[in-house]
Amino acid sequence: MTTLLEARDLVLAYQGKTVLRDVNLTLASGEIVTIVGPNGSGKSSLLRALIGALAPLRGAVTRKPGLRVGYVPQNLVIDPTLPLTVARFLGLPQRIGRSAVRTALQDAGVPDLGGQQMVSLSGGQFQRVLLARALLSDPELLILDEATQSLDQPGAASFYRQIEAVRARTGCAVLMVSHDLHVVMAASDRVLCLNGHICCEGTPEVVASAPEYRALFGTGTQGALALYRHQHQHGPECDHDHVHEAAE
Known part of the structure; x- marks a missing residue:
């Protein structure tokens, strides 16, 4: 190791x-x-x-x-009036390819959430999306x-x-x-x-x-x-x- x-x-x-x-x-x-x-x-x-x-x-x-290093915080506050899909969130601040988004969501155990609004997610789904975001950097x-x-x-x-x-x-x-x-x-x-x-x-x-x-x-x-x-x-x-x- x-x-x-x-x-x-x-x-x-x-x-x-x-x-x-x-x-x-x-x-x-x-x-x-x-x-x-x-x-x-x-x-x-x-x-x-x-x-x-x-x-x-x-x-x-x-x-x-x-x-x-990939980092998953305990929470993240998002303006509830902001229309923001999971896929768009994962692509901030720089655009991420659809394939990378799909792979990250798959690895986080939520492969079908890409089109959902961030504000509509349950607590567990939200944390999985934060995990997917951390995985985009292929962390060691x-x-x-x-x-x-x-x-x-x-x-x-x-x-x-x-x-x-x-x-x-x-x-x-x-x-x-x-x-x-x-x-x-x-x-x-x-x-x-x-x-x-x-x-x-x-x-x-x-x-x-x-x-x-x-x-x-x-x-x-x-x-x-x-x-x-x-x-x-x-x-x-x-x-x-x-x-x-x-x-x-």
Whole structure:
């Protein structure tokens, strides 16, 4: 695997206050890595530092030269009076060929949305379109910042399964930042739990059982991991009532 970025002895500050310290992280091609942590734990600051938007107080971030990054935000506000189809949205600010639009929507799991108005989309469809937009750059690294915040648990699980499919097809790395502990961890190869520093890291099962993680979030994620594995095994046809019963 190719190393895409590396952080060494990273210390980050915001408005003169240290928010994250002693972070060491390596991200390789093909990995799905999730960053979790409570509010104020340094997740957003770490993300900004990794993409070069925040200069570290100490330490350094090294990125592969010419690294192509696709970004999926948690939301995007569009003027509801603006007539804007999905295909036209994907073609902003520069025109994109129809073939590229079709491929991106197919990869995002919404191949038939090109002609629909952006304002008519459901929350899940909207996030899939944002994913398609990120995929247009053929990213080596796909970053998702709270991308499922507006979705319910089954919708979030479906979205993360699509991310796994994108990784499998393209070999890109995926870096996710999320509060969504119900399913996001189980979609990951590796999880980093932040609370001003990396308090624990490893596979989802290792982190979910770590004392440091349980002190922050409790024990509910263990059941959520089993739920996600169950949904994944049965596939998206598993109905919502069954999913909610399993969660309880």
